[in-house]
Amino acid sequence: MTGSIPLSTPMIEVRRMDFDFGKLDQQDWYRNNPVLTAFMSVLSGTFPPGEQMFIESVRHYKDRVSDPELLAHVADFTRQEAHHTKQHKLANEALESLGWKAQEIERRVEKAIGFFNRKRTPRERLAATVCLEHITAIVAEYVLTHPQQLEGMHPSIKYMMIWHAIEEIEHKSVAFDVYMTTGGKRSTLRRIMKAISVLFPALTVGRTFYLLWAARRMPSWAQTKEAWTMLFGKDGMITCIKAPFKDFYRDDFHPEDHDNRELIERWKAEIEAWKVS
Template sequence: MNIAAQSLQRIVRRNVVIPFDKNKKFSFYYEDNLVVTSLFVVLSAMFPPGEMFFIESVRNVRDQIKDEKLLEDIRNFIAQEAFHSREHQSLNEHLIQSDYPEVVEIEAKTKAKLDEFRKLPKFEQLAATVVMEHYTATLARLLLTDPLIKQRTTQESRNLWEWHALEELEHKSVAFDVLDAIGGNTAKNRRMALTRVTKLLSPVLFHYWIKILKRSDIKFSIRELKDGVY
């Protein structure tokens, strides 16, 4: 299933179901590079609570939107994010079976951090989603265009990530457009949102990535570490 070359001009609902072989341990990068693989373990664990927050933050202000095209974009955005959450949850169950029990804790910690955002006014929650959608779109473009990733991964390992990346690029402007439509798209709001997202969520990503790599059963070389960092 190679969907990376499909058009990015419109938001398409794709109810994709991606099975995982229970007889194979999860590995994303070539030669079972545990540094890179562990990073993708943490990212996948953070996605389901993140996707649900994205959906909620847009849905919370949908009643303020009058433009029919934007309302249709919102409906497709919500559908895409719901499918992403479901399939990453499926992957997360596979990750737990692949000896990454940290997934449960990462999901819970991410949700707890996002619950702090939920205490904010609705437009500030949406501004946080705009920031996080920018991050995910940046990662999406890397996944779809970096030749090294293509060379050092299998299509099987990329299926979920390419589909997710394609749709992130398709709907990357929806939350921004909604924020703009409700009058919340100011430099001040964007700066505050960037600060909050960086302060609350970046430590989760790096803490658990390092925690997994410090496990006694995780062994990696300097070369593998360089691959993971660069």
């Protein structure tokens, strides 16, 4: 598919946020559970190099985009992702000081992305960005529709995750629209997604075990069960994102098929209230 496509992206707002990670002084800051804490630390460590890849892969095709609205979205997407990178790097410094090697995860992910970039074409790199942006967006939707999962998380990390989720939903169609308007094929997206859907979870689990080992944290059976339930239970993240994940393979899929405007408006008020508190 080439040429212009209808854009239905909600307004992308670039927010300048600051989170007081200096108050993060408990090692197991997520429900006093080392498995949950390690898992979230891995995600935080993954974001800076991942989002830099997203920015570069989208901007590579910017000169081929003629739609002024989409070009404006690309600029806002870039600014949002750059600020996410900055805040997660600051969080990772704090996590490192608590014994969670989030900065080591950053280095490992950066190395893996470098290898991927050398082996893949710019089109495949943009396709990978589209796939990962879809995964990030449906996880963000899950976070905002299941706020009980944020209970027991340190406030600085909790509100960073809410802010990040809002903005991932706001710009979730940008990479897809750039990909499709510049001649991308859905067959390539499906091929890349099949690989990512296996590789990304496997690497995340492996890195979580690594962080637990490096921090010398041995979770109890109850803590392990709690983490398993939050991922695979009836209302767990993996359980709940299966259906929207499968939508990606439809021939007519577009990220804005899932209209999240009301959801993000509700949570934007929460973030604004937190900023002035």
